[in-house]
Amino acid sequence: VQLVESGGGLVQPGGSLSLSCAVSGLSVSNYDMGWFRQGPGKEREFVGHISWGGVNPRYADDVKGRFTISRDNGKNTVHLQMNSLKPEDTAVYYCAVPGTPFHTVVTDTPAGYHFWGQGTQVTVSS
Numbered sequence: 001v002q003l004v005e006s007g008g009g010l011v012q013p014g015g016s017l018s019l020s021c022a023v024s025g026l027s028v029s030n031y032d033m034g035w036f037r038q039g040p041g042k043e044r045e046f047v048g049h050i051s052w053g054g055v056n057p058r059y060a061d062d063v064k065g066r067f068t069i070s071r072d073n074g075k076n077t078v079h080l081q082m083n084s085l086k087p088e089d090t091a092v093y094y095c096a097v098p099g100t101p102f103h104t105v106v107t108d109t110p111a112g113y114h115f116w117g118q119g120t121q122v123t124v125s126s
Helices: none
Strands: 002-006 009-011 017-024 033-038 045-050 067-072 077-082 091-097 120-124
Touching: 002 091, 017 033, 017 091, 017 120, 033 067, 033 077, 045 067, 045 077, 077 091
Parallel strands: 009 120
Antiparallel strands: 002 017, 017 077, 033 045, 033 091, 067 077, 091 120
């Protein structure tokens, strides 16, 4: 199983970025998908989650209304659209998959996920 994030970069406050997570070795349509981030000197924290059924995505409070998770089952890819970015959104962003298909991840901690990408850097700065 391999997860590869892309789309990170430098953006000004208020700007937007779209991250992608290309997955190989399993079908994203059968798995919950999570996004996490780790800022400088901080622990890895939950950003958002989409269920294998694609319904009721949930988000961390500080990104709710600004970030949107979607999946493209045909391309076996999951996206994270980030709008109205703030300097505090600066972090390495990771996508993650649990180890079991058709399993609803109920925790918003990294422990709920088994496979991880290498991360992509997002820097929000003027």
